[in-house]
Amino acid sequence: MSRLTLYQLSANYLEALDALTDPEADLPAEVVNGTLEALSGELEDKAINVAKFLRNMEATAEAIKNAEADMNKRRRILESRAKWLKDYLKGNMEHTGISTIECPYFKLSIQDNPSAIHIMDEDAIPDRFKEPVTTWRINKAAIRDAIKAGETVPGAELANSTRLSIR
Template identity: 30%
Template structure:
């Protein structure tokens, strides 16, 4: 397989979203190249994936920030619109594209200081969280103990530098 065919084979695999781990492994095994060339291409692919993950994570945060900004802006605009219609003395306003009807919703409770509330208005709740002690489990399993409901699973990977 020449360099162009090899590059094309890896690009084709990278573009496919339907590959489960078994099919991916079989497809990589089918590529006719030396182990080192395959490993280098796979490491490059992993680097690309990691860079894309970083970009997507950053983009998600930007979009969440933009969403929050738009929600806050809409709240401010609704407040302004309601106040403006109320100040004009209208119960309903009509524009070319909208019918605007200010209305009363259920009042919101705002707690400014929890510590100043009388005890009759404070709900005390104790939660018990049951969580496995993974360090103790690891130590016991590593020492050869049999623990029902737990086992050690090998965790191997490769560092790409």
């Protein structure tokens, strides 16, 4: 006998209920009760099994959610350690005056970063470099352009830094 789906069992149950409770069918009460009990048992068994499957899916989803959180935490730790190692290596290369190291696998080199604006005193920054946000925000790109054009911007300076490149 083929297994019926929950939906099919529900439809069969309703059809049997309609047929068995039809006043013109003149079926004995024990036939009606026996048929309804058999259908009810199948429907209850199917519903219990579907509920068990549902609980299993929910538990699997929760386990995946926990694994994602654990993996996210591990990823953040690895990223932090990698940044520390990169800074450590860069610092040691700069300290010893070595700017390039080559090997068959990659090339390490100390490279200049694009100039960055270092704000020393926000209050000293002229209003033309302040953009309204909730209060105001300093437009570092405009300050950088002004300093590169030779202008002195009170409260700001152009700072250069380096980074370690691994190719």
